[in-house]
Amino acid sequence: MDDIVKAALAKWPNVPHCYNWLALDARGDWYMRDDRIQAAGAFPTPKGSRILHDKLQEFIGRNYEADEAGCWFFQNGPQRVYVELEAAPWVWRLTAVPGAAPALSTHTGRRAAFRSAWLDDGGRLFADSDIGFGLVHTLDAALGADAIEAGHWRYDELPFAQMPQRFGYTLSPAAGQRQD
Template structure:
């Protein structure tokens, strides 16, 4: 977490959390969701505006993590901005050399390879569960063919409970309120 964020948290410890305003799609792209977008439906049916500002995206990446309940958020200064997930909290990019990196730029190692009924490939890692980016599925297939990974079949709808993440903190917050 950035030092400036830690300082803001110390200075303003009681800023209310924000729900529904930020979404992460299955390709690791961030979307801002204003009131009108949120009123149009849940993420990803109503995605919002694609973030393209590199420095803002880098700031989100450096300050993106999960709380104790498995809700992923971006710590924006003193405010937690909870993230709506299209698929998983992380999206993996694979390299020809076999390395795996999260959409936030963090390298990791693979503990387990998972495959759902729609053919989507997930990787369980020390950083958490993530979906393999669609552009890298061929590299995942190479890893399977080379015997580095053995896919285990899963039901996609079981992944949040099994791996402890909340796809929609906004929906959870609304039912708790």
């Protein structure tokens, strides 16, 4: 977490949490969801406005964490902005490593150590790691399939609906809107 964010938390410790205003889609893109978008439906339909500003994306990524209940949030100064997730808290980008399993990094650029691979009932490839669970980006699914075929990754199958509970994350913190 950025030092400026820690300082804001210390200065204003009781700022109310924010729900439904920020979302992460299955391709690792952040979306702002204003009142109009929220009134039109739950994430991911409609998604909202894609955040394109590089520095804002980096700031969100550096201050992106989970609480004790598995709800992911962006700590925006003193305010905790909970994130609606389309599929998982991380979206994995894979980098080919000749003769070895691909390297994992998150949509925020953070590196991770692979633990296990999972296929859901829709044929999507997920991976668990030392920093948590995520969906393999669609552009990198072929690298994941190559890792499985080469024997670098073994996989299990699990219906998508069971993944959040199995891996300890919440798709929609707004659904249970905790008032703390």
